[in-house]
Amino acid sequence: MRTLKLVVQYDGTDYAGFQIQPDRPTVQGVLEQTAAAILGHPVRLTAAGRTDAGVHALGQVVALNTATPLPLDKTVEVFNGRLPADIAVARAEEVEAGFHPRFDARRKRYSYRLLNREVRSPFICRYAWHVREALDAEAMAAGTACLEGEHDFASFCAGGAETNSTVRTLYSLDVAREGDLLEIWAEGSGFLYQMVRIIVGTLVAVGLGRLSVESVAQVLAAKDRAAAGPPAPPQGLCLARVVY
Amino acid sequence: MRTLKLVVQYDGTDYAGFQIQPDRPTVQGVLEQTAAAILGHPVRLTAAGRTDAGVHALGQVVALNTATPLPLDKTVEVFNGRLPADIAVARAEEVEAGFHPRFDARRKRYSYRLLNREVRSPFICRYAWHVREALDAEAMAAGTACLEGEHDFASFCAGGAETNSTVRTLYSLDVAREGDLLEIWAEGSGFLYQMVRIIVGTLVAVGLGRLSVESVAQVLAAKDRAAAGPPAPPQGLCLARVVY
Numbered sequence: 001m002r003t004l005k006l007v008v009q010y011d012g013t014d015y016a017g018f019q020i021q022p023d024r025p026t027v028q029g030v031l032e033q034t035a036a037a038i039l040g041h042p043v044r045l046t047a048a049g050r051t052d053a054g055v056h057a058l059g060q061v062v063a064l065n066t067a068t069p070l071p072l073d074k075t076v077e078v079f080n081g082r083l084p085a086d087i088a089v090a091r092a093e094e095v096e097a098g099f100h101p102r103f104d105a106r107r108k109r110y111s112y113r114l115l116n117r118e119v120r121s122p123f124i125c126r127y128a129w130h131v132r133e134a135l136d137a138e139a140m141a142a143g144t145a146c147l148e149g150e151h152d153f154a155s156f157c158a159g160g161a162e163t164n165s166t167v168r169t170l171y172s173l174d175v176a177r178e179g180d181l182l183e184i185w186a187e188g189s190g191f192l193y194q195m196v197r198i199i200v201g202t203l204v205a206v207g208l209g210r211l212s213v214e215s216v217a218q219v220l221a222a223k224d225r226a227a228a229g230p231p232a233p234p235q236g237l238c239l240a241r242v243v244y
Numbered sequence: 245m246r247t248l249k250l251v252v253q254y255d256g257t258d259y260a261g262f263q264i265q266p267d268r269p270t271v272q273g274v275l276e277q278t279a280a281a282i283l284g285h286p287v288r289l290t291a292a293g294r295t296d297a298g299v300h301a302l303g304q305v306v307a308l309n310t311a312t313p314l315p316l317d318k319t320v321e322v323f324n325g326r327l328p329a330d331i332a333v334a335r336a337e338e339v340e341a342g343f344h345p346r347f348d349a350r351r352k353r354y355s356y357r358l359l360n361r362e363v364r365s366p367f368i369c370r371y372a373w374h375v376r377e378a379l380d381a382e383a384m385a386a387g388t389a390c391l392e393g394e395h396d397f398a399s400f401c402a403g404g405a406e407t408n409s410t411v412r413t414l415y416s417l418d419v420a421r422e423g424d425l426l427e428i429w430a431e432g433s434g435f436l437y438q439m440v441r442i443i444v445g446t447l448v449a450v451g452l453g454r455l456s457v458e459s460v461a462q463v464l465a466a467k468d469r470a471a472a473g474p475p476a477p478p479q480g481l482c483l484a485r486v487v488y
Contacts, residue, residue, distance in 0.1 A: 011366040056367075076363060086366045119320060122255040122330045123300075127367070 001067050004075065005095045008060040011086040013126060013235065017053040018060070027051075027087060031062060034082050039068040048101040048242040049108065052194070054234035056127065059090075059109075059241040061101040107171065107187055107243040112200045112236045114182040128181070129200075129236040135207035137177040140184075143206040144173040146217040147199065154223040156199055157192035158231065166192055166223075175203065185240075197231035205229050245311050248319065249339045252304040255330040257370060257479065261297040262304070271295075271331060275306060278326050283312040292345040292486040293352065296438070298478035300371065303334075303353075303485040305345040351415065351431055351487040354440045356480045358426040358448070372425070373444075373480040379451035381421040384428075387450040388417040390461040391443065398467040400443055401436035402475065410436055410467075419447065429484075441475035449473050 008031065016024040020032065028045055035043040048061040070078065075092035083089070113128040115121060120130045147170055154166040169189040176183050184203065186196050202219060205211035211219075211229070219227045252275065260268040264276065272289055279287040292305040314322065319336035327333070357372040359365060364374045391414055398410040413433040420427050428447065430440050446463060449455035455463075455473070463471045 009366050011370070058367075080364055085364075085369060088364050088366050090363055119334055120324055120329075120332050122253050122332050123302075123371070125329060126255070 001065055001097065003063055003065050003095050003097050003099050005093050005099060005101070006062050006064075006075075006079070006089050007091040008057060008062055009088045009090050010057050010060070011126075012051060012054050012056045014086060015053065017051060017055070018047060018057075019050040027057075027060075028062075030084065030087055034079060035064055035066075037082060038078055039066045039070065041066070041068065046101050048105050049191075049239050051237075051239055052197075052234050055237045055239070056235075057239040060239050061105075061242045061244075063095065063099050063101050065097075101242065104244055105190070105242050107189060108191060108239070109185065109187040109241040109243075110191070110196045111238045111240045112184040112186070112196060112232065113238070114184075114200075114204070114236060115180055116177075116182055117180040124181070125235070127235060127238070129204075129233050131204060131208075133208055135182060135204065136209065137175055137182055137207065139209075139213055140182075140203045140207040141175040142213045143203050143211075143216040144175060146220060147173050151220055152223050153192055153195055153220070155219050155225060155228045156195045156202070157225060158194035158198065159225065168192060168195070173199070194231045197234065197237060198225075198228050200232035200236070201229045204232060245309055245341065247307055247309050247339050247341050247343050248316075249337050249343060249345070250306050250308075250319075250323070250333050251335040252301060252306055253332045253334050254301050254304065255370075256295060256298050256300045258330060259297065261295060261299070262291060262301075263294040271301075271304075272306075274328065274331055278323060279308055279310075281326060282322055283310045283314065285310070285312065290345050292349050293435075293483050295481075295483055296441075296478050299481045299483070300479075301483040304483050305349075305486045305488075307339065307343050307345050309341075345486065348488055349434070349486050351433060352435060352483070353429065353431040353485040353487075354435070355482045355484045356428040356430070356440060356444045356476065357482070358428075358444075358480060359424055360421075360426055361424040368425070369479070371479060371482070373448075373477050375448060375452075377452055379426060379448065380453065381419055381426055381451065383453075383457055384426075384447045384451040385419040386457045387447050387455075387460040388419060390464060391417050395464055396467050397436055397439055397464070399463050399469060399472045400439045400446070401469060402438035402442065403469065412436060412439070417443070438475045440481060441478065442469075442472050444476035444480070445473045448476060 018027045020028040045062045079089040115128040150169040171187045174185045262271045264272040289306045323333040359372040394413040418429045
């Protein structure tokens with residue numbers, strides 16, 4: 001029996017999220033069906049993160065067990081030959097038995113993209129949140145400072161999280177503008193449910209002048225979901241990388 | 245009665261092309277329905293180019309006539325508020341009566357994008373042709389030289405074109421590589437049916453070493469569609485700009 005680790009990319013637009021659900025298209029569902037067809041036995045995957053409906057991935061990591069002798073150097077090609085156009089395997093490797101993509105992850109990095117101009121774009125808006133009003137990226141960057149480090153992020157955790165503790169370490173949180181595009185990068189030990197999207201929603205409130213830079217620390221200190229604003233929409237979010 | 249000129253962008257993936265067809269989703273159909281709902285009367289558009297199924301546009305130009313007093317500075321916003329996410333109006337202006345987006349165009353520019361690496365991408369491959377084998381971009385660029393200028397492009401015209409002459413002027417044809425991405429830019433007085441895609445298909449044959457640089461001139465001289473290779477697939481093509 002071998003354990004395969006696959007790095008998976010997907011355009012999440014047409015999926016009801018990563019996690020398998022009956023009667024709805026999910027990334028996990030497509031991956032498990034494809035793996036089963038290739039390997040000749042039922043497959044249950046584990047994954048680094050259960051991305052929400054509409055969220056994308058450049059570096060999702062999944063693991064599966066198989067005794068089928070599929071050569072490692074053919075695995076990427078064989079999977080990509082069967083997967084739909086909006087899901088691809090970027091890399092495959094064999095790992096130790098017992099490897100778990102979520103529990104063994106040391107760091108995860110997410111990107112969140114915004115299009116900040118009056119007119120929307122059919123291309124960019126598939127992968128970005130379109131905000132018409134001018135965003136003050138410098139104020140947003142100033143608002144990130146108090147969030148970096150180890151904190152109780154309860155204010156930035158949507159209900160329904162299956163977690164014992166809401167303490168997480170955010171190694172870095174960066175805001176960069178390039179023309180009409182704003183990118184927010186968040187790297188952390190792990191993320192609570194909708195944490196990145198709620199952080200982005202809060203930073204956008206700062207960028208629009210609806211929330212002061214100083215208020216971000218108060219939102220954090222409140223340890224109360226009601227203190228933060230609504231989450232940013234899913235299409236701007238991308239699970240960029242998982243480090244082991 | 246006013247004539248409105250709209251610059252339109254669309255992701256052509258989910259459309260059976262620009263031109264209206266019964267019972268199939270088309271860009272023209274969606275634009276005419278949207279315009280009719282906004283303006284309160286039936287609308288028939290004219291357009292700069294009838295892009296094929298799956299082809300995209302950053303600078304398609306359409307024109308329509310209306311007596312409805314929609315303020316010009318609200319037109320973009322009103323259209324984008326009703327159009328689906330994969331179609332957007334980028335600019336609107338009022339033009340002289342009798343303006344025709346196709347007949348009045350002086351130049352059109354198309355881009356064609358290729359992803360040249362082993363592994364495909366769910367993001368890029370929506371807007372690019374994935375070619376696994378290494379492409380020699382310098383040979384492809386050398387192959388463009390004989391195509392620039394005024395020529396009879398009959399070899400690069402797919403059947404079914406409604407045209408009297410197959411002579412066109414290609415002002416420029418450029419190949420540029422940036423990492424895994426290749427972009428081909430074609431600017432001309434006008435283009436025959438599938439002309440850019442057949443040119444790209446031929447240049448890719450050169451880039452793969454299946455056709456010599458010198459053979460491109462022979463393909464052109466043959467004035468015979470059978471002399472050129474198959475057209476490149478539609479998703480790499482984008483109508484980038486129309487100049488009046």
